[in-house]
Amino acid sequence: MIHAWASSTREAYGSGILAYHVYCDSKSIEESSRAPAASTLISAFISAMAGLYAGKTIASYVYGIRAWHILHGIAWVLNDNEVDALLKAAINLTPESSKRKKRQPYTVEFITSILQKLDPADPLDAAVGSCLTTAFYSMARAGEFTVPNLSSFQAEPTKYVKRSDVRQEVDRNGLKTTVFHLPRTKSSQAGEDISWAKQHGPSDPEVALANHFHVNNPPPDGALFAYKHSTNSHRPLTKTKFIARLAKAAKEAGLNPLQGHGIRIGATLEYLLRNIPFDVVKTMGRWASDAFQLYLRKHAQILAPYLQATPILQDEFLRYTMPRVR
Numbered sequence: 001m002i003h004a005w006a007s008s009t010r011e012a013y014g015s016g017i018l019a020y021h022v023y024c025d026s027k028s029i030e031e032s033s034r035a036p037a038a039s040t041l042i043s044a045f046i047s048a049m050a051g052l053y054a055g056k057t058i059a060s061y062v063y064g065i066r067a068w069h070i071l072h073g074i075a076w077v078l079n080d081n082e083v084d085a086l087l088k089a090a091i092n093l094t095p096e097s098s099k100r101k102k103r104q105p106y107t108v109e110f111i112t113s114i115l116q117k118l119d120p121a122d123p124l125d126a127a128v129g130s131c132l133t134t135a136f137y138s139m140a141r142a143g144e145f146t147v148p149n150l151s152s153f154q155a156e157p158t159k160y161v162k163r164s165d166v167r168q169e170v171d172r173n174g175l176k177t178t179v180f181h182l183p184r185t186k187s188s189q190a191g192e193d194i195s196w197a198k199q200h201g202p203s204d205p206e207v208a209l210a211n212h213f214h215v216n217n218p219p220p221d222g223a224l225f226a227y228k229h230s231t232n233s234h235r236p237l238t239k240t241k242f243i244a245r246l247a248k249a250a251k252e253a254g255l256n257p258l259q260g261h262g263i264r265i266g267a268t269l270e271y272l273l274r275n276i277p278f279d280v281v282k283t284m285g286r287w288a289s290d291a292f293q294l295y296l297r298k299h300a301q302i303l304a305p306y307l308q309a310t311p312i313l314q315d316e317f318l319r320y321t322m323p324r325v326r
Contacts (some may be wrong), residue, residue, distance in 0.1 A: 001071055006186050016064025023048060025037070035069060039078040046086040057124035062087065084152070095289025104258050105266030106136060110205045110250075117249040120211050127227035127237050128245045130212035131140040133205035139285040142260035144182050145225055146239040152234040155316045159184050160236075163213075164220040169195075178206065180224075185286075192286060272302045 005013065018095045023045050024034050033041070042062065049058050062083065069076040109131060125261035131145050145161060153160050165181040179195040198206040216234065218226040223236035239260065247257035264285070271281050282290070 003189065005067060008186065012060050013064030013067050015249075016061030017068050018130045019061050020045060020065050035072070036075045036077065037065060037069070039082065039269075043082055043086055046083070046090055050086070050090040051093040051095060053090075053094075055087065056093045058090045059087045095286065101208075105269050106262045107266055108201070108203050109272060110255065110258070110266075111136060112201070113253040113255060114246060114249045115202055115208075117252045118245075121215060123216050123229070123238075124225040126208075126215040127211045128242055130205070130208040131225045131237060131242060132246065133203055133208045135263050136203070136267045136270075137199060137205045138178075138194040139181065139264055139281075140182075140270070141186070141264055142242065142326055143239050144185060145180075145237075146235045146242050147223060148186055149238055149240075150237075153226075158219070161224045162221055163218050163224050166224065178209070184201055187286065187288060194284075194286070194322065198264055198278065270304075275305055 002010070021034070024041075027044075042065070046058055046062065051062070066076050068074075082311065102158050119130045120126055120129065134140070135142055135145050147160055161180055161182050165183065167181075169177050169179050169181050169290065171177075175197070177195045177197050179193050181191060181193050183191045184260065185192050196205050198204060216227045218224065218234055222234055225237040226234035227237060229235035243260050247261075250257040268281060268285055271284065272278070276284075
């Protein structure tokens with residue numbers, strides 16, 4: 001049953017269970033009274049943290065306690081309306097110090113500036129440049145093409161994308177795409193396929209990937225973005241190394257470094273600004289809900305074609321769907 005939750009989720013939930021027991025200890029709550037948890041106890045727990053921690057952190061703690069009950073077959077019977085109201089209140093009471101700054105999106109221009117500061121002949125830079133463009137144009141998470149640490153790939157090679165997981169596909173119209181099979185993702189333990197097509201300009205992921213294969217030539221069963229570390233060995237690209245190299249290149253280009261999650265945000269924004277329909281972008285990004293809209297930073301630009309007195313997109317739609325006048 002524990003495999004119902006991703007490992008990263010379990011880690012976060014573990015923090016919630018710890019916080020819960022610390023709270024119970026401080027209030028001298030007996031072990032036998034902590035599970036099944038009474039609605040009044042959980043409500044008091046939420047209230048004690050509200051205003052001290054981020055509302056989303058508190059919610060995660062509560063979900064962790066709930067998962068702990070489920071895992072051990074203990075009834076979870078609470079006043080849902082009361083708990084929901086308290087969690088909403090906790091979000092409203094989130095202190096300014098706990099609020100994250102808005103994650104700025106990567107753009108094609110930003111990526112191009114970074115690539116100009118990377119040496120395509122350098123093994124690490126070749127891997128980083130290819131990983132960046134591949135993650136961007138496939139709308140992937142940075143962690144889906146990197147590994148947590150140097151021993152991760154060796155310990156569980158089946159979890160991470162390898163060179164053998166890359167393939168080419170051509171549709172009935174002759175349009176080519178490069179497909180990457182991710183063996184396991186945050187939302188799918190069975191893995192998912194993502195893809196990109198050749199792009200115009202210096203941020204073309206096809207050119208970057210070909211250069212990476214030429215410079216590093218990772219083995220078929222090795223990490224996709226492994227780079228040459230010595231004459232006879234490859235080193236898998238870790239997320240920490242990836243983000244650090246991007247930050248250094250950004251500073252060299254006179255730009256402020258961006259967070260890794262900005263790659264996925266920027267990709268979403270880029271495709272929407274190309275007037276690709278929302279549902280298509282949602283499918284490309286593998287969003288299970290409309291939550292991706294929360295990441296958008298330029299709603300006016302995205303919606304502009306739909307808001308005109310004579311919508312541009314409507315003219316394009318009619319041009320493609322209506323038969324030509326004879």
